[in-house]
Amino acid sequence: MKKNKTCKSRNNVISRRDFLNGCALSMVAGGSLPPLEAMAQELVDSPTLPVDYYPPSLQGMRGSHEGSFEVAHAMRDGTTWQSVPSGESEYDLVVVGGGISGLAAAYFYRKQNGPDSQILILDNHDDFGGHAKRNEFWHEGRMFLVNGGTLNVEAPSQFSTIAAGLLWELGIDRTRYFEKNRKMFSFYRDMGLKSSMFFDRETFGSDKLVVGYNEQPIEEAIAQSPLGDDAKRDVIRLYRSKENYFQGMSAEEARSQLGRMSYRDYVTKVVGCHPDVIKLFRASFHGSLVVAPDAIPAIYFRDNGFPGFDGLRLNDLPRDLLANEPGGQHGRENSTRANEGDPDMYFPDGNATIVRLLVRSLIPGTVTGSSMEDVVTAAVDYSMLDRSANDVRLRLNSTVVNVNQDEDERVTTTFVNDNRAYTVRSKAVVMACWNTVIPYLCPQLSAKQKEGLAYGIKSPLVYTGVLLSNWQSFVETGISGVTAPGGFHTRIGLQAALEMGDYITARSTNEPIVVRMSAYFDMLGSGLSRREQHLEGRNRMLATPFNTFEYHIRDQLTRVLGPSGFDDERDILGITVNRWPHGYSYSYNPLHDSEEWAYTTTSERPAIVGRQRFGRIAIANADAAASPHTDAAINEAYRAVVELLESNQAISF
Numbered sequence: 001m002k003k004n005k006t007c008k009s010r011n012n013v014i015s016r017r018d019f020l021n022g023c024a025l026s027m028v029a030g031g032s033l034p035p036l037e038a039m040a041q042e043l044v045d046s047p048t049l050p051v052d053y054y055p056p057s058l059q060g061m062r063g064s065h066e067g068s069f070e071v072a073h074a075m076r077d078g079t080t081w082q083s084v085p086s087g088e089s090e091y092d093l094v095v096v097g098g099g100i101s102g103l104a105a106a107y108f109y110r111k112q113n114g115p116d117s118q119i120l121i122l123d124n125h126d127d128f129g130g131h132a133k134r135n136e137f138w139h140e141g142r143m144f145l146v147n148g149g150t151l152n153v154e155a156p157s158q159f160s161t162i163a164a165g166l167l168w169e170l171g172i173d174r175t176r177y178f179e180k181n182r183k184m185f186s187f188y189r190d191m192g193l194k195s196s197m198f199f200d201r202e203t204f205g206s207d208k209l210v211v212g213y214n215e216q217p218i219e220e221a222i223a224q225s226p227l228g229d230d231a232k233r234d235v236i237r238l239y240r241s242k243e244n245y246f247q248g249m250s251a252e253e254a255r256s257q258l259g260r261m262s263y264r265d266y267v268t269k270v271v272g273c274h275p276d277v278i279k280l281f282r283a284s285f286h287g288s289l290v291v292a293p294d295a296i297p298a299i300y301f302r303d304n305g306f307p308g309f310d311g312l313r314l315n316d317l318p319r320d321l322l323a324n325e326p327g328g329q330h331g332r333e334n335s336t337r338a339n340e341g342d343p344d345m346y347f348p349d350g351n352a353t354i355v356r357l358l359v360r361s362l363i364p365g366t367v368t369g370s371s372m373e374d375v376v377t378a379a380v381d382y383s384m385l386d387r388s389a390n391d392v393r394l395r396l397n398s399t400v401v402n403v404n405q406d407e408d409e410r411v412t413t414t415f416v417n418d419n420r421a422y423t424v425r426s427k428a429v430v431m432a433c434w435n436t437v438i439p440y441l442c443p444q445l446s447a448k449q450k451e452g453l454a455y456g457i458k459s460p461l462v463y464t465g466v467l468l469s470n471w472q473s474f475v476e477t478g479i480s481g482v483t484a485p486g487g488f489h490t491r492i493g494l495q496a497a498l499e500m501g502d503y504i505t506a507r508s509t510n511e512p513i514v515v516r517m518s519a520y521f522d523m524l525g526s527g528l529s530r531r532e533q534h535l536e537g538r539n540r541m542l543a544t545p546f547n548t549f550e551y552h553i554r555d556q557l558t559r560v561l562g563p564s565g566f567d568d569e570r571d572i573l574g575i576t577v578n579r580w581p582h583g584y585s586y587s588y589n590p591l592h593d594s595e596e597w598a599y600t601t602t603s604e605r606p607a608i609v610g611r612q613r614f615g616r617i618a619i620a621n622a623d624a625a626a627s628p629h630t631d632a633a634i635n636e637a638y639r640a641v642v643e644l645l646e647s648n649q650a651i652s653f
């Protein structure tokens with residue numbers, strides 16, 4: 001069935017509940033006091049969350065949800081709080097931030113100091129995991145999962161011994177994983193589905209879907225686009241030309257020149273293409289650098305196989321350059337090296353699986369089951385996270401506003417929970433939160449260290465999960481995903497076909513399936529640097545209400561799939577928008593940062609200057625490696641804990 005249809009559903013607003021924070025907590029303590037206040041007054045033993053507290057199944061606006069950031073922003077703007085002691089005994093370790101790095105820090109600390117170490121983990125969100133959160137949809141008694149943030153274990157064979165060792169100890173067995181999931185990416189291809197490119201009328205003059213855009217010669221693909229003749233001719237020239245635009249330059253000079261020039265400038269000014277040509281590449285690095293070609297050095301495009309460089313005299317990057325750094329280097333990679341070994345591992349809820357395994361290991365009784373397969377569907381009892389009987393306590397909805405190295409070699413941490421401020425004391429603290437907040441939390445640090453911490457601006461990006469009742473329209477259109485370089489969401493795709501224990505994604509087109517949609521707030525054409533674009537993009541993201549996201553979800557799906565029978569009102573069962581205004585860690589590039597920072601591991605990099613231990617306060621988090629990757633988060637946790645151990649030997653208690 002084919003019919004033309006426009007989205008008519010701006011007012012058909014999905015129901016949502018996004019106000020868990022605060023409400024749930026105040027239900028628990030009995031009487032009129034919030035639980036922590038009651039505990040501080042020695043009226044209750046332990047603050048607990050109610051047994052029906054379960055944030056993963058909330059829909060609507062998630063990620064940095066309302067209630068998670070207001071305290072931190074008030075602190076940034078100068079608010080101070082009168083605090084009282086929380087009434088708890090001194091901890092061995094307080095961890096600021098309950099993402100993969102914070103949880104891994106608790107894990108490593110226990111390994112080094114014994115399982116009875118007393119640890120408190122504080123996080124400002126209503127759920128644990130930091131970026132590595134999961135979204136759960138339920139339909140007719142069946143669970144449908146998707147990652148809310150951190151997607152996959154990227155290039156697991158390149159993980160350090162520390163990071164790979166942690167995954168192994170948690171029960172993640174790559175051999176077993178790939179026995180079931182080796183075909184996850186070829187499943188749709190084997191059904192005959194292709195990738196595609198959607199040209200939208202607002203950017204390109206008329207709507208046009210080109211199925212299999214990247215799977216045919218550029219001459220045939222671009223002929224189907226609505227680009228004008230001049231632009232089409234220039235696209236073909238960009239792909240096919242063997243001209244050396246840098247006549248007389250050595251290979252080193254050409255590389256250096258391309259590092260200091262954006263791809264947009266290279267394509268439009270050096271190659272001389274029509275300005276519409278660059279629009280095709282707007283989303284090429286969205287998934288890694290979150291900006292468009294105006295803020296990415298041309299050399300990153302060249303090193304990742306994009307067109308326009310065939311006639312230039314250039315050498316490849318050394319094979320082992322940055323080989324021991326975490327992650328794929330986001331633009332600086334030698335792709336041969338980065339792709340060696342096992343492919344990426346993707347769990348149905350993304351790296352939230354790693355988080356659940358960490359919580360299961362740290363706090364017995366919270367997460368049922370015993371394997372990497374059963375953790376995917378395991379029940380989680382949030383009321384167990386923060387009990388006084390635990391050796392490790394994980395306290396949600398708690399924003400840290402101050403961490404002070406005391407003169408008696410103890411550290412005092414102040415956090416705000418339910419609008420009240422409390423202090424706890426510990427022998428040490430690991431800051432596994434974001435680098436940019438640390439200067440506000442730790443005023444004792446030197447100006448140089450604060451400058452290093454504040455340098456990187458985290459990228460703003462949005463991952464949305466949409467539960468569809470079926471995916472027949474995808475099959476009829478012949479696609480499993482779309483790149484939409486002019487769209488609000490530039491990437492749309494069916495969730496990978498996965499099997500983990502009892503959980504199996506849809507195999508029949510009549511079954512519900514989760515579609516993943518990603519939005520990036522770049523500022524193509526603004527003339528701003530990457531860091532400036534991230535700051536501005538973050539503001540735009542936070543000012544964008546759920547209804548706007550919902551409108552674009554319905555509108556884009558309808559324009560791509562409507563001709564094949566998609567009906568947004570009938571087919572969409574649920575929407576969860578995960579906004580991450582402080583998303584990927586900032587990685588350096590030669591266009592806007594020092595070339596040395598981008599291509600070497602110099603200790604002059606701001607992240608290294610910023611992450612130095614201060615007394616009994618050590619700094620973890622992926623930002624400390626300037627690498628937006630899970631192995632970075634784990635490696636930095638390990639380093640921070642080792643630094644505390646070393647300082648332990650220097651300081652006697």
Ligand SMILES: Cc1cc2nc3c(=O)[nH]c(=O)nc-3n(C[C@H](O)[C@H](O)[C@H](O)COP(=O)(O)OP(=O)(O)OC[C@H]3O[C@@H](n4cnc5c(N)ncnc54)[C@H](O)[C@@H]3O)c2cc1C
Pocket residue numbers: 072096097098099100101102122123124125129130131132148149150151152153154398399400401432433434437441461462463580582583584585620621622623628629630631633
């Ligand atoms: C949308 C998205 C997709 C990603 N996909 C991938 C991927 O596929 N593969 C990959 O390897 N990496 C990916 N990443 C990168 C990801 O950041 C890392 O892999 C990893 O999850 C980072 O863990 P972390 O603990 O260092 O930081 P986070 O996960 O950011 O955790 C830090 C925690 O500290 C909390 N915090 C901050 N300030 C305070 C405070 N004052 N008080 C209390 N708590 C505080 C934060 O709210 C957060 O919960 C992705 C990131 C995003 C945003």
